Amino acid sequence: MEDHVARRTDQQAHTGPRKYMSKGRRACDLCRSRKSACQIEVAPPCRMCRAHGQQCEFTNRVVRKKRPAPHSVAEEGGNAPVWHPEVRPAQSDTEQLSWPQGLNFLSMPENNLASASPSNMQGHVFGGPGLSHTSNEQLTPGFLSGPENADQFMIDDFMLSIYEGRTLPDVYQGTGSGLNSLDYSPLTSQVCGLTGDQDPYVLRHYQYDEKSEFVFSKLAIRKVQDGPVPVQFLLSKPELSADSRSQTVLRHGPQTNETPSLSEIVPPEVAERLIELFFRFVNPQFPVLSEANRPCPRTSPTHLLAAIYSITQPFTVFDDKLSIELAYNHPSPQSLSNIAWRSLNDEIPEPTIHSLQAALIMLLQPPSNPLLLESPLKWALLGLTVSMAQTLGLYLDPTAWNLPPEEVESRKRLAWLVWAADKWCAFSLGRPSHISRNDWMIIELDIEQNHSLPDAADQSSRFYTTQFSKLTLILDSVLADLYQDFKLAITTAQPILQRLDEWHNSLPSILEIRRGNDGNNTDLPNGSASLHIAYHAVKILVFRALLRPFNQPNNPDSTTTQDHQSHADDWLAAKMRIRNGALAEVTSVLSLISSFRQEHYQAFWAPWSKTSFALVTNLLFLLSATSNRDTRTAAELSSSSSPSPSLSSPSPGMAGRDEYAECRQALERARTIFRLHAKALDMMRLALLRIDAIFWIGWERVLGFK
Template sequence: MTTVVAIQPAMPRPTPVPIAAARPRKQSKPSPGKENLVTGKPVSAAVATVANIRTRRERPCDACRRRKSRCVINEGAVLCVLCEFHKQECTFVQSPLPRKRKVVDDGKKDSPNNQKKSRSVDAEPPPLALPTPTITATAPSPPPPQSSLVHSHLPHLGETLGLQRRQHSRYIGLSSPFDSLLIGLSHFDTRNESTFDLGTLRRVNDHECFIMLPDENTQDYADEAETLRLVEQIVHPHGPVLLEIYFRIVHPNFPIIQKHLFVERYRSGDRTFSPSLIAGMYILALNWWTYDPKTSAYAKPDAQKLEAIAMKSLALAMERPKLSTIQAGLLLLQRPEADSWSLTTQLVAIGQELGLHLDCSSWSIPLWERGLRKRIAWALYMQDKWSSLIHGRPSHIFSANWAVRPISDEDFQEEGDGYETRQEETVEQKEENEKGQILFAQMIGLTAIMAEVMDTFYTQTAIQDFANAGKGSTPLILSRAKNVQLKLRKWHEELPQVVKMHPPPAGRLSSTGYLHLAYFATEITLHRRIVQSLDASTHDPYGFFMCRNAAKTRLISAMDFVNRLKPEHLQAFWYFASKINFTLIGTFGSLLWATAPAQEEADFYKTRLREYRWTLSVSSKRAEFLDYAVQMLDASRAMLHNLAEKPSLAQQISTAGVPPSAPPRSAPLHSHSHSHSHMGPPLRQMSQDDVDMQEGAELRRAPSVGSFHGFGNNDSLDQYGSQMGSRGGSGSLTAEGSLRGDTPRSQ
């Protein structure tokens, strides 16, 4: 009969589980208290058993004393029941804790507390408990009395790969000194672990293996508890309220934490959290300090102190990487003022060290950890890709080494974490969680398309290709843009109703804005490359106009979207790239202004940018990070002061020596057979721009950006694509795949 690998153990195992340190300790001369460490060797196990039995008769082990719980060692066992259950050392090195005898003797005064403590360890005040009236009123309720010790101390952390308390994992690659064939010769126990001199091998399937190393050998590990205490002290007594804010506003839209697991650990008094992680949660929650009635009346905690502690703690945690390290880094990068390219690259490296780039769907780890790993992995993927865009630097995640499967509904489940009891969610909470999951999944899909835009147009290879194409760079860019534009349009058309830009219910925040803003940023990034390649002197005038008109449509649609944002959108959670995405709209408008062929068109963009700046200034009262977009707009305008005066349409027509009449847009172009290199004066361009400026004049007379409903379907752009194909150009486009001038309005 084959041995089945257990991935969800809930009962203590009869066989001791060897968790080796980095260096095995010599057993010939056991030091006091150290004889209880499990090494997996029969001789040392026997010594440890005798020592445990002998010492147990005198007093409980150190861990049970701290818990104030009964220390029970089964006959023939190496560890006591609780230490074996929690996969921890069972030592007897600490002295008994000092007691206040008056509390023990005064049974009348403290009898209720004494009885409560004797009934359940859950009721014991946690090490970092904040027993003040404010906290008592707002803190989560304690677990029910009937909940067992098994549930309160979370057994399944010992079965995880990336969340264990006393050790961390590092992925072993195929080309590393640990050859996979040699690893296969090792003897693995029921937990798929094998102990050897350098640590403990943890095999998760037939192909992937990790090495488990003890945390205690890393720098400043012993100071983590003190660091966590400092974090709690800064927010005291508002920690539970800030966590409540975090899980209400941030978590549904950025679900990289196992909510139920975290909440139950916090309630049961577990304070072994990563200091940088819980500090990151507090820092993000502080953005809504003044909006929450439970906190607005109090002085706001010092966020800068929290950030300093969090960043220092994160740097130390990178030496013992766990999933909480990635979680903490991602949360700290969501701060509106955070802009760290180096931290992003470090997180990508740590994620690869933890195996987040691999497919974990068949690993022998708890089912809920598989889902958590996938959510964290895709969050890391998005962080890398959007950081690449906003910084204009190469991405560090490549498709050839990315095996993570697409996100699914099962990856958001909370069951199987070891806690049977859980709070019932309200209908509103369930709706927000489901909406947030769809929002998160849609953002992943959009990010993949955006990454394709970056790979197609902004890599060094692509830039060199366009430079080598010379005058044919625009047709080449248009031909490469065909497929990605179709994917982008298809993504927008299939967007679920729940994450479209519907007016949110009064009093309920909505984070759908960051998704639609990212969509417009992707569109702009694509068309920005096209506009940069255009040259009126060497391009077909009609094609020149249609490309610019398509870009103009994107700009106006994006500005219209920003103008329609409501307070419920502005005050919600915004993804970290949103600050730059708002800025990219203004940058794109400045680019169109600078490259406008006539003064009238330049004046149009100048007016639109002035209106956009006003919208951002007003909106920044509710979303302070928009101040950055305003500053960047002002910087762009300062650069445009050096722009030379552009000729007016009348001057261009006079120079050309032709009347200002213009044929209709749908007029055939077959009669124009000039080559690109021998184009005469841009007659058709001038007439079309004249019509375009009339549309612009109407827009300028409109009361606001919000009154503009976008351009209609621009069939002429499809016609242009078809005729490019009929002329046999290298960048031919079909009508189906051409770049249309009609961007669907955000719904």
């Protein structure tokens, strides 16, 4: 064994890290079985085994093809020794199996335990010694926990590029015994809100370890409460927020004027074109600036100019001159963001309208890493923005004020923008809103009265702003009524769904998405696509709220006594109607996404677009995970009411299995659609990563059942 490892280590010392495993340098068993490159940096374990928490093994016999040239028996075969840098107690498969402790919704009356088949719910606990994927072989073809062989190498390489380096438990060591601290941990923690991309009612199904954690590599989910309202935190390594930290670093010495440094980064002739791109792409959807008061690269405040230059970087390809001049030497978005932050920090003691505009643009700036949602920095910036707006009196209605008409209209527009940013950021990050409807007077815009809205030749931007304003009002109702008082969710949801249908049916024809490739739409981008996705995201939030009561422990649908049988049947019928409605909604939005063309992609620049896409796969994952439980529940109800069901009609258990198959097929279809579009639309990559990580780890390891 020492000779084998010494030969591999010596080769690494001379040649450096290998990206390709030649036949002379044998791959470990796990990499060979998954047909992936066995990448050993210095010594075993390789990147794949390190990510899976196990050691490299070289025990499987290598079957080589016969060659014309003779070779020695030693090269032919035999079993290679196993690399064991540290001795671990051996555990049998049964010792690694345990009950999913976090899934307390499985609690049932004692007389139903036999029919519940607890053995079907047993699974590996994540974080145990060795994450074997051999259990995939026992799954039904078509419902494998891992991706197909054709995509295996791509997924492995993609995941390892994200989860390389030390695992999160290595960072978490030494934080104490007993209950692990959350507030004094070296890791960054963010609460998983009810409306964010990580639904707590989905996360409650994960198989947590003895520390109440589900560990990935640089991320982990920490469960702190598993009651009627589950609470989890997302833990991450500090280096994941390095970009945000670099943006907010303040200068160490006095510097009276930052404009020359900004002018050196962005020359005036380039600045003029970037401002033009802002009015072409960003301002039509989120009218922060007015045409009458366009910023000037030589006289406008530094923080406003730097924010504009930074957010317009992705759109330079649509400018004939910038697409060539900045192709290889574009301004650093990180440097521009840092300049904007430092200059804005100087204005906090005395905020102005320009300061507020700069803060709004910085709020709209998506993260540089498409695989990250948002850092806590964005939520802190939103609080600062709301505070500045309140200081400037934007929460009041200035209609009757003795101010110039254009200034009154500008104040109304900016007041609504702060209101809208608060609602959509609260939706995206899963946080309570900063602003209450009772405290803010301008919560809707009227295109007929506000002439400061940007003009457009086809008027689509003005209609977009009006319809987005109405949709934001509905979103506010969802956040306030469905995610505050859970008991009233079912009775409140129906009028909200009706308002959403009325809003969608009343959209002007100019905002409709033409799904036929007629070649007439040449304007880039088509902003209506982002408006339609926002509508579906709000609708999915409603269904997530409706599904909450049916995913609680000790639901009426698990009651089998005669007194409660009628109520249980009604409860089960209502649950199936809601689940069918949720599945129909996801099918509708997948059909919409699959019809997207190139002119639709550039409309998705707002940071909450990531969450909107992630809600689609998240809802499908929730339906798939809970349909397995619904199968058992339906079978129990059937056995208690009718011991001998008719063979002419399918049993509830069969219906549950059909629903599970339908949900899994929809989930696979969603992954395929997202993979196709994510190549051109970065906003989809986070949603794809979220669901691909589940399949990469293993369906049964995450949920505890196959």
